[in-house]
Amino acid sequence: MMEPNKKVDLPIEIKKKKSAIQRMKKHVHSAWNSVEESSRKAWKGAAAGAFFMLILFTAFFGIGLETGLGPVIDFLIVFIPGLFAALLSPYILYPFIVLVKKMNNRFLAVVLSSAILLIVLLTQVRAAYQILPLSYGVIGTGILAGGAIGYWWKSKRTKFSSLLALMLGLVCYTGFALWLWSPGMEKYPAAAVETEPKSFNVEDPSKKGRYDFRTFTYGSGTDKRRPHFADEADYETDPVNASFITGGWNKYRTWFWGFDRTELPLNGTVWMPEGPGKFPLVLMVHGNHVMEDFSDEGYAYLGELLASRGYIAVSLDENFLNTSSWSGSLNNEISTRAWLMLKHLNQFEKFNEAEGSELFNRVDMKNIALLGHSRGGQAAAVAAEFNELDRYPNNGMVSFRFDYKIKSVISIAPTDYFTLGDKPVQLKDVNYLLLHGSYDSDVSEYSGDRQYDGLTFSKDGDWFKSSLYIHGANHGQFNTSWGDNDTSIPMNLFINKKPLLEGEEQRQIAKTYISGFLDATLKGKEEYKPMFQDYSHALDWLPETIYINRYRDARFQVINDFENDYDLTTGYSEGVTFKASRLKYWSEGVLKSRENDDRGNHGVYLKWDDSYSDPGKYQMEFSEEYFKKAAITEDDVFTFSAASMGSMKEASDFTIRLITESGETSEISLGKSLKLAPALHIQQSKTLFYQKARYGDSHEPVLQTFRIPFEKFDLPIEKVSTIEFVFDKTPKGHIYLDEIGVLDGNQ
Template sequence: MIKNKSDCKRHDKSLFLELLNKTALSSSSQKAIIWGNIVWTILFVAWTFQGTIYGNAWLGQALGPLVFIGVHFIFGLLVASVFYFLKVKNKLLLSSIIMAPIVIRFLAISFGLKLALMLYGFYFLINIFVCCYVRQLVNGKVFNKHIIGLSIFSPIFFLIVCNLTKAPEIGHFIDKNTIPKLDLAVPSPAIVGPYKVETFTYGSGKDIQRSEFSGGSVLVTDTVDGSILLENWNGFRAFFRKIYWGFDSKALPIQGRVWKPKTYDASPLILMVHGNHSMEHFSDKGYEYLGEHLASHGYTFVSVDQNFLNNSHSEGFFEYDIGLEGTDDARAWLLLKHLEQWREWQRDPDMTLIGNVDLDNVVLIGHSRGGEAAFTAASFNKLSHFPDNAKLEFDFNFNISGVIAIAPSDGRYKPRGRLASLKNTSYLTIQGDVDADALIFMGKSAYSRVEFDSQTFNFKSSISIHGANHGQFNSDWGRCDLYQWMCDLTFYDDLIMEQGLQQEIAKVLVSSFVDIVIRKDESYLPIFQNADYLTGQFPNTYFMSNYFDSNYSKIATFEEDSNLRTGQSGLIAGTNFESWREIWLQLHPYWSGTDLNTHVVELAWNESSLATYRLSLSDSLDENSCIGFAISSAVCEIETKTAIDFTIRVADKRGETAELPLSQFRALFPLLAKKARIGLQAFYEPVFQSVRIPLAKYIKSNTKLDITQLQFMELVFNKTPNGKIYLDDFITAKCH
């Protein structure tokens, strides 16, 4: 054993003896480490308390980190006790071992396990160097070969980490291709409307954190008992939430911000609800841009406050989340309780402040978890009881004309263990493709669970926006969907559009949707049927849209049976495919939370032989009819540099044919790769786009073609030599 008291005056082999803890770190070095930890702790506690004083945090926020560190400290003591019998003397090195579960767990959340282990290895090496050379530094021996080696190694390591965390060159396929665009011959829905806007708030008067909903509320509301839906609101959660908010789950407030037009005309009601964010960082004001805009167009807009259902920093740390869970049904129920409150006001002849609100035309909008809440609320609306507990009776029955889900979650609440569904209600879901919070477009799953079987016109649409993120749909959530330092390390910021542009797109989509479903103004319907009209509004922005409405007649949806050769209206035939199968499609391979909830046909072909896919037609069609389908590439932009094209042929019963290329109606780019988080493997997900082809276009190609006697439509894969696609929802319809 080496006895030299100087920590590092020994040859290189002694460094490894140091690692084996045969030599104790000097007492002065150990004291420096102890004092460093004390200073760090004081700064941490000071930060927590100043946050409490200024209202951005509260005393309970210290609880989560302290409990977390305490648990790991106990674990560290167990580790230390084992090493005690090995006569470990080097406390700095031991601290690296004790801290390992904390550091690796934290890093793995953001970087993935492999990179976390690599980073921790670097942290461990730093401790070794400090352990071995702190005494030399104290004695003024700043430069030696090991310190020089470390100074060289550190930037090299940094470059390696940057290379691992930086997103590959993804999402740039469209930058090198022309984005098709069409002009809509109507005024832009983003133009400010003719009405002046007034605003006020309503609340319970008991929210000690929100003066605008207590002393500042214009209208005072009664509280509601949500304890049946919030079984997790108990113990320490209930104790600290009662301290912070001033109420518990038996007295939930009904409170919101209102923007309404100054008019005596009936004003349709729109409710907007935020998602899960830190409850101390209030989210309800972030939709002011939508409230001002829609109120100027004659709608009463309410941004509903549900911050008290969100998680708090005090209830979890480094993703050890012990916050409220199972709140998604409560979020939906509270939306409907807001509608109940408006119904009571509307029946009160003395209630003049709210004006003439039209409760026969209601639209629910939600962002993030609020998007799922809006969908679930619409499914609750006609029920007599809460599906999971008959003790809670429902008596809502509002006329909910439509639901909009912005970057929604899905499947967090499952009545009777099954995903919620909607019938005969229009639905719009939108999402950005650089969303680092909701990594995948879960609204597409809900889209597949919206069905129509009435004579009333309804439609559904899903729209993907290239360059939009999660947070910028809310003005207060901002550009970074994660912690800021995580965003800085992803190098992903350059792919995100400006907040102003993202919110202008939201205004166009939301305004157009509510005008269609409430005012029956179908002049904006092409925006949802064909994404190229959106590009006409926002040049150089790439959109993908899928669309279906209640007037469509189904040819094949692939939900009928397991027979590849049958559809709803006739037979299907395919030849020379490398792969032809019907599958239950996942959102993407790395996601197990929810599927697309639809069967599709997958077709793959190569240049060795001509592949064709034929569907028989039986509907009575004319020159005002359209045929169509939904299509998604199944190939990622990392794998190919070309868009997919093929021929769409129709034939009548006399044998006359006409054909048109897909590219005339839809540019089918490969799927854009996504990598919005550090350490996450680049991935892609299927995004379906609608293709609608007016049969009149075929008559121009062949004037002998008898549109009224069409026998089949056929996809002929004679343009792109190799490819793979997904197809769904073959339809016929009247062209608008």
């Protein structure tokens, strides 16, 4: 047993280590003392320097104000308040600084480091300004809950105050966990739009068709991750060199996939009808998702349906172009996605010509549709444009030789940020269908609307375009692999999922509209067109929610699309003038997104209330024989598009009135056909501050197309001199009006 106070000699090595540590501590202590000594000597001068710089720039702002009141007044307007603020603010901040100095240093170090690191983590998926309040809220919750439990731990644990603190801490932690786990809340329940289904004596396009089908895959054989595109593929394809178009490919991506950008594979899953005959070809491509979670598998529900109804449906694999948390993202990947779609068409041309292949002479290469989701939706549009070009717009030394018969493009919640030659992508002479959900928390703006508006038609064609905006639909549930996760963990924990449609409901809408659209445009089944002109024709096949749709075709005659000038009284067509009376507001302007971005479409804003004894009007006056010269008859259809602005919480109605030269009138209530849907206010996030920073305004105007046959007015159309919008049904209103014109009623 060791004797007390007896000195024990330590080994020489330990003595050396201890003396080295002691010397290091001494140096650190000496350096810190030097810093403290320097700060004591310099703090007054440093403070004066900071104060001087503030006053100097306050003076600069005063000199540069230029109110027109004179330089002295300008200077004093800024300098005097700035000087007072500079003098008073140190006294306001001083008590908080004293409080912080009294706090435990370890506590401050842990809190500050935790907040900084959480912000760094969250900025990997969102911009700093979007997640700062979120970060403060998360750390604040942790401080409150942990502090309460810590108080209980260090106090007498049986005291009432300690137990109360423990309960507070546990409630905070449990409540936060339940809040993260919860689906969210229905903050803005939309008023119902009472719409009766219109008679529509055609087969439900979402029903399984008469064809049996088989499924097989093709691939280039180099995919390390999925054998069904490698050694288990039914058909082998040659890889393609995308080095001219794809940038940012790194060695980590090559290691993961087993190939680089010079040998991108052509991989796909095919659903093919059995039986004789040629079948239209539909290529489907996914959008951006983490590349390790394969996205192409999520469209089997469409592939199976379309094959049963007589289409060769193909889900393309472009997962290797997607984002990865550890290998980054690619440059110019929209162009690459689009170009690869056309290379797949090259491959199907070869399949169709290869004797011995089960695809030999089975592919109808004159009837092709491209379908894309998210970035794939924009890529499908870009591919349709590439198909018409001789040269790659971003590098003219690369030639294109495609020229396939692409008749239709379907975009599901597409992005719209990509340009060609610094110009927006604008389609021409192709059928187009756009689907988008109001609760899309990824592509949260209705950006596909710009793609829709940019599409133009030649007058001698038979094309049409239609959009369907679906209240309660999100981004991911159009793909079974993505589901209701419109973003990744952890940001997905803050998404409001309570108002969402069920996944099967959302996919039922997709099946109905995609199948019907393909039947109408690739198989010439004109009987399906009404469902794209007016969604109420399809209501018997759709889940209950609010729908908003637009329609336009190549035979549309424009009366006014508000793109010509800024004169409120003139329009697109000569011989038409515009007037308004008893309105609170009348102005032409651009349509804005929820994040206040320009949507590239102009219309007229109209606002009214019940402050006048007579209702407000917006009028179009036509020159003599306008309708006769324009060859417009009673068989044609008067059409326009309108959107409710943010204050419109209920579905609204108004009157369309026609007046002849002799004063005869005939009018129809808009609601007899279809009411204008209310403004749809959306809460995509569970938190208000994150909602505003990430998603912008709760409301985004969405246009609905209305169609009223002239024959319903029971007036000789060639005698009409005035068409009025009379706001007599809804006491107060604020709408956006656009696309006023006439559709050929003989279609």
